Amino acid sequence: MVNYGAGPTDSFSYYQDWPPPHSRRARYGDNRFGHGRQEPLGRYEVDVHAYVLMPNHFHLLARTPKANLSRWMHWLIGAYSVSFNRRHRKSGHLFQGRYKSFLVEGGNYLLGLSRYLHLNPVRGRVIGAGGPKERRKRLRAYRWSSYRGYTGLGKQNDFVSEELVLGELGGSSKLKIQQAKLRYRRFVEEGLLREIENPFEAVQWQMVLGSESLLQKVKDKLRSKSDHQREVTGLRSAASTSEPKRVAARVASHYGLPVNRLLRESVYGSEARNVAIWLAWQNSGLTLREIGSMFGGMDYAAVSQRIRRPTRS
Numbered sequence: 001m002v003n004y005g006a007g008p009t010d011s012f013s014y015y016q017d018w019p020p021p022h023s024r025r026a027r028y029g030d031n032r033f034g035h036g037r038q039e040p041l042g043r044y045e046v047d048v049h050a051y052v053l054m055p056n057h058f059h060l061l062a063r064t065p066k067a068n069l070s071r072w073m074h075w076l077i078g079a080y081s082v083s084f085n086r087r088h089r090k091s092g093h094l095f096q097g098r099y100k101s102f103l104v105e106g107g108n109y110l111l112g113l114s115r116y117l118h119l120n121p122v123r124g125r126v127i128g129a130g131g132p133k134e135r136r137k138r139l140r141a142y143r144w145s146s147y148r149g150y151t152g153l154g155k156q157n158d159f160v161s162e163e164l165v166l167g168e169l170g171g172s173s174k175l176k177i178q179q180a181k182l183r184y185r186r187f188v189e190e191g192l193l194r195e196i197e198n199p200f201e202a203v204q205w206q207m208v209l210g211s212e213s214l215l216q217k218v219k220d221k222l223r224s225k226s227d228h229q230r231e232v233t234g235l236r237s238a239a240s241t242s243e244p245k246r247v248a249a250r251v252a253s254h255y256g257l258p259v260n261r262l263l264r265e266s267v268y269g270s271e272a273r274n275v276a277i278w279l280a281w282q283n284s285g286l287t288l289r290e291i292g293s294m295f296g297g298m299d300y301a302a303v304s305q306r307i308r309r310p311t312r313s
Contacts, residue, residue: 041159043282044064044066044068044071044072044075045064045065045066045068046062046063046064046068046069046072047062047063047064047065047161047164048060048061048062048159048160048161049061049062049063049114049146049160049161049162049164049165050114050117050118050145050146050150050160050165051145051146051160052117052118052120052121052144052145052146052147053144053145054120054121059117059120061104061113061114061117061165063164069101070287071287073099073101074287074288074289075287075288077094077095077099078288078300078301078304079304080094081093081094081095081301082301082304082305085301101207102203102206102207102208102209103207103208103209103210103214103218104209104210105208105209105210105211105214106164106168107168109199109209109210109211110164110165110168111165111168111169111187112196112197112199113199113209114165114188115187115188115191115196116191116196116198116199116200117145118139118145118146118147118150118188119139119188119191119192119196120145121138121139121142121144121145122135122136122138122139122142122192132192132193135192136189136192139188139189139192140153146160146162147188149162150162150165150166150181150184150185150188151181151182151184151185151188152178152181152182152185153185162177165184166180166181166184167180169183169184169187170183205218205219243283244280244283244286244291244294245294247276247279247280247283248262248263248276248280248294251272251275251276251279252272252276254272255271255272257272262276263276263294263295263296264295264296265296273295273306274306274307276295277291277295277303277306277307278306278307280294280295281303281307287300288300288303288304288307289303291303
């Protein structure tokens with residue numbers, strides 16, 4: 001997955017979010033984009049296998065067994081944008097449009113993609129300047145990606161799962177994982193010595209990086225799904241709205257409030273409303289925007305703020 005910033009302001013350029021490697025204050029920075037994101041990974045059952053943060057965009061290599069990528073990304077981008085804007089007293093969208101994503105097959109496709117992503121910080125006219133040794137030094141020092149953890153040069157972030165990628169290099173036990181990390185470092189840094197293929201150019205149908213066999217499976221599944229799309233959409237709509245409304249009714253009863261008042265009246269600091277919004281988010285598949293619509297047309301950023309309050313009290 002990739003998503004780019006909206007406008008000229010860098011999405012990760014402030015020291016607290018993405019301290020540039022050449023900055024004198026870089027050593028004080030932290031990775032706020034990933035910080036605090038582990039709990040939602042468990043809630044959405046998402047496995048993050050690699051990430052790279054650049055000044056105005058980011059890349060993620062992730063697996064979603066529940067096929068809920070859009071909901072997780074909606075939460076991730078929304079929650080980070082709200083946090084970023086609050087810290088820097090800004091407003092508006094931080095990223096432009098919808099993120100781009102595609103399916104990736106295992107084996108060489110997976111390894112090649114992870115290498116290409118990890119080499120992002122030393123690719124390009126400006127950040128890719130210098131010889132192989134100089135670029136390798138900068139790559140190994142770059143702290144805003146999962147590369148240092150993969151190669152044993154630093155501690156891996158808790159939210160990154162390395163097993164899938166290292167498993168392609170024989171990392172099946174603790175001893176073999178260390179050997180696989182060395183193999184992976186050599187594999188990635190070979191890309192500093194020669195021109196490597198851009199896997200994004202090999203994506204077929206704008207959604208599959210893999211063999212013809214995988215592409216055909218995806219085509220067949222899409223055809224089958226389209227035959228039942230209207231029925232599935234109708235069922236999802238009915239299921240996604242009924243449960244949150246039942247939750248809201250129970251909360252209103254507990255606090256002795258009319259349901260309509262709970263759903264429609266936006267009173268700052270209303271404990272009952274905050275609890276109802278938080279429970280709707282926890283117990284349904286609704287997005288922040290859908291929950292906002294249910295509670296009287298709230299902005300998704302306001303919903304993101306509300307769902308944090310009950311967890312802090």
